[in-house]
Structure formats: structure tokens, C-alpha cells
Amino acid sequence: MFKRFSKDDVSSSSQVKSSVQRGFRAKLLEQFPNSEPYLEDILPKKGNVTIAKCKDRVSLICCDGVPLFFQQRDGHIFPTLRILHKYPNMMPTMRVDKGAISFVMNGANIMCQGFTSKGGRIDTPLEAGAAVCILAEGKKVALAVGQTTMSTADIQSVNKGIGVDNLHYLGDGLFGTKELD
Amino acid sequence: MAEFAADVPDEGKGPPPATAASGGGGREEDSYPLTIFYCGVCGLPPEYCEFGSTAEACRAWAEANCPEVLAVEEGIAGLEVQGDAGGEAAGGAERAAGGEEEPKKKGKKVRIAKPGGKKAAGGEQRVVIGRLSRNRRKFVTVVGGLDTFPDVKIKDAAKKIGKQFACGSSVSKAPSGAEEVVIQGDVLMDLPGFLETTLNIPAAKISVLSTS
Numbered sequence: 001m002f003k004r005f006s007k008d009d010v011s012s013s014s015q016v017k018s019s020v021q022r023g024f025r026a027k028l029l030e031q032f033p034n035s036e037p038y039l040e041d042i043l044p045k046k047g048n049v050t051i052a053k054c055k056d057r058v059s060l061i062c063c064d065g066v067p068l069f070f071q072q073r074d075g076h077i078f079p080t081l082r083i084l085h086k087y088p089n090m091m092p093t094m095r096v097d098k099g100a101i102s103f104v105m106n107g108a109n110i111m112c113q114g115f116t117s118k119g120g121r122i123d124t125p126l127e128a129g130a131a132v133c134i135l136a137e138g139k140k141v142a143l144a145v146g147q148t149t150m151s152t153a154d155i156q157s158v159n160k161g162i163g164v165d166n167l168h169y170l171g172d173g174l175f176g177t178k179e180l181d
Numbered sequence: 182m183a184e185f186a187a188d189v190p191d192e193g194k195g196p197p198p199a200t201a202a203s204g205g206g207g208r209e210e211d212s213y214p215l216t217i218f219y220c221g222v223c224g225l226p227p228e229y230c231e232f233g234s235t236a237e238a239c240r241a242w243a244e245a246n247c248p249e250v251l252a253v254e255e256g257i258a259g260l261e262v263q264g265d266a267g268g269e270a271a272g273g274a275e276r277a278a279g280g281e282e283e284p285k286k287k288g289k290k291v292r293i294a295k296p297g298g299k300k301a302a303g304g305e306q307r308v309v310i311g312r313l314s315r316n317r318r319k320f321v322t323v324v325g326g327l328d329t330f331p332d333v334k335i336k337d338a339a340k341k342i343g344k345q346f347a348c349g350s351s352v353s354k355a356p357s358g359a360e361e362v363v364i365q366g367d368v369l370m371d372l373p374g375f376l377e378t379t380l381n382i383p384a385a386k387i388s389v390l391s392t393s
């Protein structure tokens with residue numbers, strides 16, 4: 001999604017009305033109940049919140065120019081990795097084995113075997129379509145942000161094909177974009 | 182883009198919080214946000230540097246700027262290898278180290294100083310070619326280090342390149358003072374061959390930066 005993303009891919013960026021901000025906060029709390037104590041830190045009420053529109057109907061929610069969350073169409077909201085690194089417990093996690101790291105950092109979606117092999121781990125049962133933070137064997141900080149394509153139960157039982165869509169990963173364009181103008 | 186310790190203030194240059202370092206992903210700590218370090222060379226978290234394209238340079242940077250982080254990380258890596266992951270992890274590490282760059286070797290000369298950098302380490306003859314994007318889908322190709330070859334006239338080279346690829350090509354001064362050729366267009370793939378045949382620069386002395 002953000003493999004070759006750069007500042008130049010933002011087609012328009014606009015201020016967010018406070019009523020919309022409130023709605024957005026409510027949605028965040030609904031999707032990330034764990035983030036409740038830090039929400040004010042992540043997205044301060046007095047901050048200058050903007051939405052940057054990018055191609056494929058992807059929008060970035062920024063505060064003072066720093067991308068915090070992204071969303072495709074009206075779908076699930078995902079935090080950027082830099083936010084996730086600061087608040088690692090806001091999302092459920094899954095862990096891939098060591099061998100998968102280089103593929104994930106190339107933008108590949110994650111195969112079920114990456115989670116079911118020895119170094120992989122599924123921490124919480126999840127439904128299909130859930131937002132998940134991808135950790136890696138032997139590493140402390142998150143490797144990627146993804147969305148499950150099947151439930152974790154299916155990932156374990158089917159154990160074939162793509163289990164998690166890789167939306168945002170270390171080294172992609174969004175990770176490289178610390179700030180928009 | 183090679184800023185030091187990307188997101189943290191200077192005084193945060195110590196090792197990451199102890200709980201975060203002691204494995205388990207730092208989940209037990211209560212005070213968020215955690216302070217996270219990013220490598221000054223590639224911008225990734227240091228533990229992922231070995232997967233980047235500048236592993237060698239990263240290691241040198243970490244040694245120079247935050248040896249604590251390196252030490253912490255090595256400790257963890259060591260534990261992991263003996264511990265749960267066993268042989269598999271070791272195999273993975275070896276595989277990674279067996280690539281063209283050897284992240285685990287210390288004290289090696291840093292070839293590329295910055296991702297966007299063009300200058301080779303002092304005295305060495307090396308041409309570095311990189312590509313930068315200019316509003317959306319347009320590119321400029323930047324060639325640095327041509328001035329390390331005494332028998333290459335940099336202005337002539339720029340002219341020849343412009344003729345060959347039918348695009349604008351000029352000499353400009355990099356911030357470091359070195360002269361580089363800036364080509365309006367994406368000729369990253371074709372340029373090494375051209376430099377080899379026309380300017381007699383051995384292929385071994387040409388490095389192409391794949392990112393940005």
C-alpha cells in the first residue's frame with residue numbers, strides 16, 4: 001500500500017473540523033480500546049489535525065504534520081509503525097518467524113506458515129479482517145501492520161496461502177515519511 | 182536524511198528503557214510513550230538494520246553514536262540464539278550474514294556514508310549513482326564520485342551522458358563540496374553500462390543505490 005509512498009503522493013490535505021475529530025476519536029476508541037489512556041497523548045485535542053488524501057482512497061490522519069493513522073476508504077483505522085512503536089500494546093499482535101522478516105520488509109503479504117512455524121506465534125484469537133500488529137521472532141519492536149484475511153483459527157488449521165495482508169511495514173514509504181509539510 | 186536518532190531528543194541517547202530491552206516487547210511497562218531509537222543511517226530500528234541495504238554503514242554508525250544500543254542488542258541476540266529459537270535462529274543469522282554485506286563484521290570501512298550521499302570514503306575511487314524523485318513520478322539521477330577518477334573530465338562526462346540519454350545533464354556542487362552530475366530523468370539502470378564503455382570506469386567501482 002505504501003511501498004513507494006512519498007510526500008509527493010499526497011494529493012490534498014485539509015483541516016479536520018472538531019466535530020469530525022470527535023467522531024474519529026470515538027472510532028479509534030472503538031477499534032483500539034487499549035489506547036484509551038494514551039489517546040490524548042497520541043492525538044491531542046489542541047493539535048492541528050489534518051487528513052491527507054492519497055491515491056487509492058487512502059487517507060492519512062496527521063497531527064501537526066506527523067502521520068499517525070491511515071485508513072483505506074471507510075475501512076479499519078491502522079496506526080503507523082512509529083505510533084505503534086511508542087504504544088505497542090494498542091493492538092493485538094502476531095509474530096512471524098525470523099525467515100519471514102526480509103520478505104515482509106519487501107512488502108510481501110504474510111503466509112500462514114510464517115505464524116505456524118516454530119518462531120511464529122499467534123497471541124490472541126482474531127476474526128478475519130482484524131487489524132494486527134506484526135512482531136518478529138527475536139525482535140522487540142513491531143515489524144509491520146496488517147489485516148487478517150482469515151480468522152486465526154483458520155490460519156492454524158488451513159495453514160496455507162496468505163494469512164495477513166501486509167499494509168505497512170518497516171522501510172516502506174510511509175515509514176520513511178516522518179512528516180508531511 | 183541521515184539525521185541522528187530520528188525522533189528522540191538528544192538526552193535520550195542512552196539505551197532504550199530497561200523493560201523494553203529485557204525482551205517480551207516492553208509490554209509490561211506502564212509509562213508510554215516508549216522511547217524508540219531509529220538508526221541514523223537507514224532510519225530503521227537498529228535491530229532491523231541487518232535487513233536494510235546499508236547494514237555495514239549502520240553498524241559503523243551504531244558503534245560511533247550509540248554503542249549501548251548495540252551492546253544491548255547483541256546481548257539479546259545472544260540469548261535468543263542459545264534460548265528458545267535454538268538452531269533455527271542461528272541459521273537465520275548466518276543466512277543474513279552470508280549476503281553481500283556482512284553486518285557482523287566490525288571495523289570495516291564504510292562505503293556509503295548516507296542513503297542520499299554521493300561521496301565515497303576518502304581517497305577511494307568509487308562512483309555512486311542514486312535516484313531521487315522529483316514531484317510524483319519524475320526522477321533525477323545523481324552521479325557522485327566521478328571526481329575521484331583523475332582522467333574523467335566531469336563536465337565532458339555530463340555532456341556525454343546528456344547526449345546519450347537525450348536529457349538534461351549538468352554538473353552541480355553537493356553540500357559536501359564534491360562535484361556531482363545531475364541527470365534529469367531516470368537512467369539508473371542504463372548508466373553503469375554507459376560509464377563502463379564510454380568513460381572506462383570499471384564496473385566494480387560503480388555502486389548503485391537502489392532506494393530513493
Ligand SMILES: [Zn+2]
Nearest residue numbers: 220223230239
Ligand atoms: Zn541502520
